[in-house]
Amino acid sequence: MQKNWQIKETNVVLQQKLIQELQIPSVIAQLLISRDIFEPGQAQEFLSADLSNLHDPFLLKDLHLAVERIKQAKQRNEKVLIFGDYDVDGVTSSVILFKLLHGLGLEVVNHIPHRMTDGYGLNDGIVELAKTQNIKLLIAVDCGTTSHQEIQALKSVGIETIVIDHHEPPEGERPKAIAMINPKQKGCPYPFKYLASAGLVTKLVQAFLSKIDDNILTLAAIGTIADVAPLIGENRILAKRGLERMNQTKNKGILALLDLAKIRGKKITPFHVGFIIGPRLNAAGRMDTAHLALDLLLTEDQGEAYRLAKLLDGHNSDRQKTQKNIINEALELVEQEVNFNQEKVIVLNREGWHKGVLGIVASRLREKYNRPAIVISTKDGIGTASARSIDGFHIHDALEQCSEYLESFGGHKGAAGLTILFDNIDPFRSLINEVAQKTITVQSLIPNLLIDSEIPLSGLTTELIEMIDQMEPFGEGNPTPVFCSRHLMVKSNPVVLGKDTLKFWVTDGQATFSTVGFGMAEYKPIVKIGEPIDLAYQIGIDDWNKAPTVQLKLKDIKPSAVL
Numbered sequence: 001m002q003k004n005w006q007i008k009e010t011n012v013v014l015q016q017k018l019i020q021e022l023q024i025p026s027v028i029a030q031l032l033i034s035r036d037i038f039e040p041g042q043a044q045e046f047l048s049a050d051l052s053n054l055h056d057p058f059l060l061k062d063l064h065l066a067v068e069r070i071k072q073a074k075q076r077n078e079k080v081l082i083f084g085d086y087d088v089d090g091v092t093s094s095v096i097l098f099k100l101l102h103g104l105g106l107e108v109v110n111h112i113p114h115r116m117t118d119g120y121g122l123n124d125g126i127v128e129l130a131k132t133q134n135i136k137l138l139i140a141v142d143c144g145t146t147s148h149q150e151i152q153a154l155k156s157v158g159i160e161t162i163v164i165d166h167h168e169p170p171e172g173e174r175p176k177a178i179a180m181i182n183p184k185q186k187g188c189p190y191p192f193k194y195l196a197s198a199g200l201v202t203k204l205v206q207a208f209l210s211k212i213d214d215n216i217l218t219l220a221a222i223g224t225i226a227d228v229a230p231l232i233g234e235n236r237i238l239a240k241r242g243l244e245r246m247n248q249t250k251n252k253g254i255l256a257l258l259d260l261a262k263i264r265g266k267k268i269t270p271f272h273v274g275f276i277i278g279p280r281l282n283a284a285g286r287m288d289t290a291h292l293a294l295d296l297l298l299t300e301d302q303g304e305a306y307r308l309a310k311l312l313d314g315h316n317s318d319r320q321k322t323q324k325n326i327i328n329e330a331l332e333l334v335e336q337e338v339n340f341n342q343e344k345v346i347v348l349n350r351e352g353w354h355k356g357v358l359g360i361v362a363s364r365l366r367e368k369y370n371r372p373a374i375v376i377s378t379k380d381g382i383g384t385a386s387a388r389s390i391d392g393f394h395i396h397d398a399l400e401q402c403s404e405y406l407e408s409f410g411g412h413k414g415a416a417g418l419t420i421l422f423d424n425i426d427p428f429r430s431l432i433n434e435v436a437q438k439t440i441t442v443q444s445l446i447p448n449l450l451i452d453s454e455i456p457l458s459g460l461t462t463e464l465i466e467m468i469d470q471m472e473p474f475g476e477g478n479p480t481p482v483f484c485s486r487h488l489m490v491k492s493n494p495v496v497l498g499k500d501t502l503k504f505w506v507t508d509g510q511a512t513f514s515t516v517g518f519g520m521a522e523y524k525p526i527v528k529i530g531e532p533i534d535l536a537y538q539i540g541i542d543d544w545n546k547a548p549t550v551q552l553k554l555k556d557i558k559p560s561a562v563l
Contacts, residue, residue: 003449003556005536007484008034010453018043028467030453031481035232047470049240051212057203061188066162066179067207069137070101078136079107081129083122083143085197086112086290088281090142092223093164093197095297096216097141100205109133110298112290122150130159139164142197144175145182146410151175164200166229168396168412192233194477198223199238217242218249219297225270226278230477239473243268253296256309257281270475280309283316286356323357326350327364330375334365344436344445345398346373347429349422353377359386359415366390370447372398372436378422382407387416392444393436402431449536449556452481457488458510460550465539486534487560494527502527502554506535514542517554532560 011033018029021040032043045053058064073080080101084094094110101108113123122144130138137160140147144163151161152175161177169185181200183190195203202220206212212220221242229235246268249255254277258264261276284293292315296308333348346365353361358375365373366388372395376385389395394413399406405428409418420428474480491505491512500521505514515535517523527533535557542551 002446003536004443004446005451005484005556005558006448007451007454014038025464025467027453027455027459027464028471031468031471034452035478046236049237051237051241054206054212054234054237055191057207059190060181060183060200060203061185061190062179063181063204063207066164066181066204069160069162069178070104070106070208073137074104074106076136077107079109079134081133081135081138082108082110083126083138083140084110084112084290084294085142086284087142088226088278088293089196089198089223091281091284091290091293091297092219092226093141093201094294096198096201096205096219096223097139097164098298099216100201100208104208109135110291110294112294122147124150126150127153127157127159130154131157135159137162140177141165141201143167144177145169145180145185146175148173148175151177164197164204166195166197166200167410192235194230194233194235196224196227196229196235198227199229199235202238214245215249215251218246218251218254221246222254222273222277222281225273225473225475226282228274228476231270231473231475232477236473236478239270239475243270243273243473251297252302252305253299253309256296256302256305257312260306260309260313270473274475279319280312280316283319284312286315286319286354319357322354323360326353326357326361329353330361330365331368334369340369340371343429343433344371344440345429345432346371347376347425347432348374349376349378349383349425351378355384358384359388359417362386362388370445372440374418374432376420376425378425381422383420383422383425385418385420387411387418389414389416390440390444391448393440398432398435398439401435402428405431450479450482451484451536454484454486456510457485457506457508457513460511460513460539462541462548462550465541465550468539480538482536482538482555484534484536487532488535490527490529490531490533493529494524496521496524506533506552513550513552515552515554516540516542517557520554520557523557526557526559534558534560 014033015026015029019026022043037043037046082094082097084090098108098110139162141164143165145165145167154161155176162179163177164181174180183193198220202212202216205216220238224235224239231239247265257277257280263272281293284290292308292311299305330348338346355377358377362373362375370390372389372393374385374387376383387395395416396411399409399416405424407419409416411417468481488506488508491507494502494504496502500519502517502520502524504527536555537552540551540553541548
């Protein structure tokens with residue numbers, strides 16, 4: 001698909017200030033500026049990602065109330081129920097909180113709802129569940145922000161609730177919890193608004209213990225990265241320091257996952273969390289019960305850890321097969337049913353699609369067509385859906401405008417979930433596309449490729465790569481740097497390797513490098529030996545059976561304009 005290159009503007013004055021103060025190359029200075037880091041002190045803090053730069057946890061609204069209520073539970077010998085979400089953030093948050101409370105000497109039980117039968121968040125059965133276990137304090141993690149009725153019902157039978165959540169609070173009155181820890185809520189002075197729930201529970205640990213040990217850091221890093229929280233500010237600190245400690249963790253469940261995936265001992269990056277560790281933990285809640293993942297991360301028995309890790313690995317394989325089948329069915333439906341001339345939002349429905357993979361399917365459709373996608377699975381006249389959006393279309397706001405057709409919904413600008421009656425799907429499809437017509441332009445349907453800087457090939461060195469590596473971990477909010485170079489001469493005939501991988505060599509007359517484009521075989525016709533092209537790329541290292549050399553990891557290819 002054609003991409004719109006957006007090269008970030010160079011600010012020479014700011015560049016020079018950072019270059020002189022920090023003694024860094026202009027490319028690194030520009031990368032910092034493009035991440036809205038303009039001051040030398042700010043840059044030093046970003047590059048160091050030191051734990052001492054974490055904010056005072058008591059700046060979080062209601063955190064002092066939560067601390068006092070937990071201390072009270074300890075004094076009264078009350079039993080505490082941790083109610084978590086079934087995704088990786090919810091599971092890691094539950095584990096961190098369990099370890100904290102158990103370490104403080106409280107009696108604690110965990111509960112995670114079943115994705116298929118219970119749905120997201122606190123539900124109608126929560127009062128009976130809490131009463132039968134003689135619970136006096138319930139702590140909801142990664143959910144609860146919108147649970148007005150359930151929290152009121154708990155309160156009516158003498159059970160108090162603390163909510164630790166990062167989801168967008170709706171307009172109006174908040175639930176009647178005794179403490180609501182959510183930096184996005186109105187009136188919260190906390191300076192960093194983007195902590196995932198695992199990060200928020202880690203702040204509770206910091207409040208109680210004045211420190212965060214390595215095992216908590218690894219869990220916080222996994223939850224933060226898997227939830228695609230922006231890797232800036234405190235998230236960057238937790239992710240960077242947690243990833244560094246992953247191979248040294250004492251958590252037997254994490255070590256079993258690393259062993260099973262054959263990545264133990266390697267440098268663990270957000271890629272490994274997002275595509276290897278996270279999916280295995282998520283597979284528990286998608287295909288069965290998330291308690292498997294919870295038990296894995298809580299077990300102190302090495303044999304049990306390997307048993308549970310293998311179970312999760314099997315669930316992940318089942319998830320991949322189910323996901324592949326549904327994606328293929330969804331792609332067929334798009335070709336048959338969606339009129340792109342009239343519909344800017346893809347809304348698909350199929351009876352009996354597995355609810356555990358709807359978000360993944362919606363993401364794949366969004367990536368392929370660069371349009372918001374809502375994928376619905378219906379059963380007995382009720383539809384459950386996941387939505388994924390594109391830049392410039394706030395999906396939660398759009399759903400609010402369509403709420404007359406929805407039973408429930410929640411989420412944020414990029415992703416959401418909803419339930420809908422089958423009979424309302426067609427009018428909902430029409431209305432959300434009316435909303436989209438006012439917001440999504442033809443230009444916004446062309447995917448943007450954000451490029452940090454245009455540079456000559458001769459400026460690419462292994463030393464530069466080492467300096468760029470200091471800006472890791474890369475991910476949401478701190479993307480892997482993308483560069484472009486124009487009027488490069490193709491030095492070799494392009495070849496297509498397995499999985500549509502395109503490879504060829506280019507030169508700018510001073511430096512010559514190999515390029516690799518994964519899934520980019522379709523570009524082969526425009527790559528001709530002896531002819532000029534423009535490339536957008538990330539910088540990588542090719543060390544396959546040889547000394548390490550710079551390699552361009554392609555993001556886009558365009559024929560060069562005539563000079």
